Amino acid sequence: EIVVTQSPATLSVSPGERATLSCRASQSVSSNLAWYQQKPGQAPRLLIYGASTRATGIPARFSGSGSETEFTLTISSLQSEDFAVYYCQQYNNWPPLTFGGGTKVEIK
């Protein structure tokens, strides 16, 4: 099973600032990694697939990078609606599909 680890668990950022979230896989997943945003009481929303491709309708301030085992989600200038929990997920080698534990982005 591929273990996916996210850091930090919580990130405190001021509106307008840049946020950088990390995701690490226990073995190579190539570029088969997705990022999701989840707000309280809502289903997750796909932000990034293929490690770096924005999903339909996702603003350009969200960008993904990385390959193999190290990945990053960057939010270039945080807006109020971006405060949420973010998950990464690998789909390179499954079952099982595995998610990271999440990073909560909170207002500083």
Added chain:
Amino acid sequence: QVQLVESGGGVVQPGGSLRLSCAASGFTFSNYGMHWVRQAPGKGLEWVAFIRYDGSIKHYTDSVRGRFTISRDNSKNTLDMQMNSLRAEDTSVYYCAKFRLERASDGFDIWGQGTMVTVSS
């Protein structure tokens, strides 16, 4: 529009059973593998089960294998999951979700709104 709508959640005693359903619309259901993903209260996301677009292949996470059964009816555009021998640790919101791509692994681009399952005496 593209939509997944779950139903069937509720409160059940340990050892009991529940059947979840997911109604799909707005896309060619029979072309997509479908999944169940769950989220315990205050916790992260956990993949539960998968069924291939034609129903010929099924996968489960270890903790539910032998207790849960995923199935689909492509003529009705519905996905089901029969959950037996339920345990307290199965308490979660259950989401159905589809891969972005037909017949290929990818991110989950469409999720249902979720249905809550509570296992408690």
